[in-house]
Amino acid sequence: MSQQVKNRAALRAATRAYRLRLVLARILRYLLLSLGLVIMVFPFYWMISSAFKTAAEMNLFPPSLAPRNWFNLDNFRIAFEKAPFARYFLNSVLVMLGSVTATAFTTILAAFAFSRLRFRGRELLFSLLLSMMMVPFEMLIITNYQTIINIGLNDTLYALILPFISSIFYTYILRNFFQSLPDGLYWSARVDGCTNWKYLWKVMVPIARPSLVTIILLNALASWNSFMWPLLVIKSDLMRTLPFGLYTFTTEVGANYELLMAASSVVVLPMVLLFLFARKQIVRGVARGGIKG
Amino acid sequence: MSGHPAPRAPFRPRRAGPRRVLVHIALFFLLGAISLGLGLQGRALLVGHAAQLEGSLLVDTLLEGAAQRLRGALVGEDSPQALARAVDTGISSRKRLLKVEIARQVQEDQPNQDIARMALDTLAQGVLARAGEEDRPALQALYEAQAPVLATGLGEAADQLERGFSLARVRLNLAVGVPNYPLMYYYTPLLALGAFLLLFAAALAYTYWRGDEEKRAAVGQRLEPMDYLLPFFMGVIAFTLFPMVRVVIMSFQERYRLDGSFAGWGLGNYEHVLQGVPGTTNYFLQGLSNTLLYVLFTVPLATALAIVIAYLLNQRLRFSALFQTGYFLPMVTSVTAVGLVWRWIFNRNFGVLNAILGWFGLAPVNWLHAASNSMTVLVIFGVWSSLPFTIILLLSGLQNIDETYYTVARVDGARAPRIFRRITVPLLAPTISLVLIINSISAFKVFTEVKVLFSGYAGPALNMYTMVYYIYDMMYEYRELGRAAAAAIVLFVFILAFTMMQRWIQRRWQYE
Incomplete structure (x- = not known):
């Protein structure tokens, strides 16, 4: 009898200890994650808060954690006066739209041909393309730079779009999705007299919308943030895109970090907003093989 | 009818x-x-x-x-x-x-x-x-x-x-x-x-x-x-x-320049790239060693941190959207812009990092303008900016692990650290090796980070050339496309080796 009671008490104690450990583990987990979160997000907070500080506030040491006036828009005003950021913004938007549209078009058509149409040497051709994927852009850039100069497109926005209109990687992603669609769908549409062209745009593209959105988002991100290529082919002030414009702005204003932070916020904000709205699609796309490399 | x-x-x-x-x-x-x-x-x-x-x-x-x-x-x-x-x-x-x-x-x-x-x-x-x-x-x-x-x-x-x-x-x-x-x-x-x-x-x-x-x-x-x-x-x-x-052809055209002229055929470009100008620093070899160091520091560090974070994020979690957004944010933002922010953080006189060091009674460090600190700065920035991508890949690897393994282990009374060591890590091994390789490939191409952190120069004492920085310099500043091409081919050989490894791993583990 007493043995039983003892056992029960021991069990209860063990359960309590186990629960306590679970709670502790959970607290620890949240603590660790929050610490990491603070480190990851801090630069963004620092950028935005610095953008609202005055020059005097910037020269405090140790720095103040928040600006005195959160509605101090002077830095943005001065930055926009000193450099044509509105123009940079427009250029970035134009390049992004142009490159996304062109890429989506070539990608959809090519992915369709590689997944649905039959022709000799299809698989061989595709595996050749895949092996071309590992050539880094940094290697192609040398000839492309010369090509762009030779055909006289340097210092135009076309130069920022043209080399990127065909992406093997996006075609690969979309082809995989197209191939996962059942054959029956295709043949029944064909029986009903649907042409390939119509089938592609009326059936396949709507079904593939999630994949397409992912591709478009990744492409938009890459285009918006690209730096090395504009640095090479763009010369004049009015043709710069945001990251490049921001970079040249740093040499103009030197150590006025409040202006730089205001300008950086302008560059970063659109993509942050995009990410907040389309996090799941972007993450899925990245998980599938990457935004990098 | x-x-x-x-x-x-x-x-x-x-x-x-x-x-x-x-x-x-x-x-x-x-x-x-x-x-x-x-x-x-x-x-x-x-x-x-x-x-x-x-x-x-x-x-x-x-x-x-x-x-x-x-x-x-x-x-x-x-x-x-x-x-x-x-x-x-x-x-x-x-x-x-x-x-x-x-x-x-x-x-x-x-x-x-x-x-x-x-x-x-x-x-x-x-x-x-x-x-x-x-x-x-x-x-x-x-x-x-x-x-x-x-x-x-x-x-x-x-x-x-x-x-x-x-x-x-x-x-x-x-x-x-x-x-x-x-x-x-x-x-x-x-x-x-x-x-x-x-x-x-x-x-x-x-x-x-x-x-x-x-x-x-x-x-x-x-x-x-x-x-x-x-x-x-x-x-x-x-x-x-x-x-x-x-x-490839260009790399054998000696001193091929932007205007299309070249001195002759041969290995002169490679010779120049590998030997440099006698009596001066060979910036290509400097770039090569910097790049290798950068890969060696950044990739394992980022991957190790990412494994822990991905593991924690993969549990049932409140505010998971908030955490994910926060952790993934650096991925979508322009390296140029956030590079400037880090420059401000690293600032010697008014930077927040030196202020934090001050709390612990440490003297302020000259992060950006002392050659000895350049690599540290670059690695910190590199780890921070490559973390999101790494976490995402690992997280999707974790989500592919069958839940049953965990259930069985828990029934057998295994504790969390043991489960992590004995189940999570081994089953995640293919993903981890893949992540290591993909990250190495992209770390090999480090350029923008250097250009932005060090105000448009290859480090405070021209000590931070990287392979791509060298290519850029040869191409844009010197207009020596032939030499840039030779350097690019060397870079490609490295990347090719890693890509081959990646293909091999993917085939071995049937990993898609």
Whole structure:
């Protein structure tokens, strides 16, 4: 009898200890994650808060954690006066739209041909393309730079779009999705007299919308943030895109970090907003093989 | 029964009809004609430029050649100073007018021999006019004795110049700076493309004419995939395939420059890249070692941190959207912009990092302007910016692990650390190795980070060259495309090795 009671008490104690450990583990987990979160997000907070500080506030040491006036828009005003950021913004938007549209078009058509149409040497051709994927852009850039100069497109926005209109990687992603669609769908549409062209745009593209959105988002991100290529082919002030414009702005204003932070916020904000709205699609796309490399 | 609509025709998939063939014939014919026309125009332009260039070279050769030869004939080692000066001023007094005259005669296609004689005579007259009274007869006699030999030699030199003058050389000699005649550079491919398209159109037209309805339909169907692939392949060929081949060729063209000139074929570019300029820092090797160090520090560090974070994020979690957003944010933001932010954080006098160090009683560190700290700065920034990507890949790897493993382990009484060590990590191994490789490949290409963190220079003491930075420098600052190409090939060898490893791992673990 007493043995039983003892056992029960021991069990209860063990359960309590186990629960306590679970709670502790959970607290620890949240603590660790929050610490990491603070480190990851801090630069963004620092950028935005610095953008609202005055020059005097910037020269405090140790720095103040928040600006005195959160509605101090002077830095943005001065930055926009000193450099044509509105123009940079427009250029970035134009390049992004142009490159996304062109890429989506070539990608959809090519992915369709590689997944649905039959022709000799299809698989061989595709595996050749895949092996071309590992050539880094940094290697192609040398000839492309010369090509762009030779055909006289340097210092135009076309130069920022043209080399990127065909992406093997996006075609690969979309082809995989197209191939996962059942054959029956295709043949029944064909029986009903649907042409390939119509089938592609009326059936396949709507079904593939999630994949397409992912591709478009990744492409938009890459285009918006690209730096090395504009640095090479763009010369004049009015043709710069945001990251490049921001970079040249740093040499103009030197150590006025409040202006730089205001300008950086302008560059970063659109993509942050995009990410907040389309996090799941972007993450899925990245998980599938990457935004990098 | 009568109310029913007429039954449909029996099943026959609609085929890409003969009309498609006609459209293609017209289209290819048009495109072929256009590209042929552009190619011809480009060639005409080139020939025009060639003639111009040849003319001006000829004029220069004749003028300078005449001046040099005459001076050599009239002034010896032991001639007095006054005589030498007289000859020089005499020659230069006639030069300008003579140049105009030579140009006129070259345009009129006079024989080089005659022009040479005329040039020499004109210059000699100038010299005689300047020479002192006592020197004149001697000079005159000397010149008359030498003149025929001089004229023949000069004429032959000019002839040789004309003979060695090919279109290919003109193309190499013309500066790129002159805009708006791009067609000139690509007239050969344009002509080839035009001819090919026209032939293709002709072949199509022939089959259309000779074949029956069945044949036409079959051809139409064959053409269909091509239409879908054409836009894509135009981009791939022009901006991936062509550059790929070209850069390999370019790396063997010694000192190939942006304007298309090069010194010869050989391994000179590689030699320069690997050996550098004797007596100075070899920036390529510096870049190579920096890049390797960067990969060696950043990739394992980021991956280790990412494993922990991904593991924690993968548990049932409140506010998981908030956490994910926060952790993934650096991935979508421009490296240029956040690089500036980190520059501000690393600032020596007012930076927040030195303030934090101050809390722990540490002295402020000169992060950005001391060469010894450059790598630390770059690695911190690199880890921070590559974390999101790494976490995402690992997280999706974790989510692919079957839940049953965990349940069984828990039933057996295993604790969290043990589960993490014995189940999570081994099952995640393929993902981890994949992540290590993908991250290494992208870390090998580090460039923007350096450019932005160190205010547009390769480090505070030019100590932070990376491989891509070197390529950029060679290409953009020095316009030495050949050397840039050689460096790019070396970079590619490294990346290729890692890619091969990646393929091997993917095959081994059947990982997609």
